[in-house]
Amino acid sequence: MKFYLSILFLLGINLVVGAKPQRLKHVVMITFSANASDAQIKEIDDSFQGLTKIPVVKGYEWGTAVNQKDATLRQHVYAFTFDQASDLEIYAKSKEHQAHIKVGANITAGVSAIDYLLNN
Secondary structure (H helix, E strand, O other): OHHHHHHHHHHHHHHHHOOOOOOEEEEEEEEEOOOOOHHHHHHHHHHHHHHHHOOOEEEEEEEEOOOOOOOOOEEEEEEEEEOOOHHHHHHHHOHHHHHHOOOOHHHEEEEEEEEEEOOO
């Protein structure tokens, strides 16, 4: 009996290990400096949009942050979806991303990012 339970346990582990990887969401929030012009901000928005050409990017959305504590802050949020966590490294090392991270550095007051695995 213990032998059969052990086999079932190992089969269960194998099913979990063989399960489809969880998708990953990579979210970046940029706070623009007060002297950032609309044209400069659009250049950053366009640069983020251009990253969707990287093959591991499976989804993209962006928008402006709603900040109820300080309405003068200009913040944009960009979210990318990847099929699996390991795709983030491929994205980060791509020539497109390496060029992108230099765009608009002089007009950003802050950058933060968070990555999380999707449960659905």
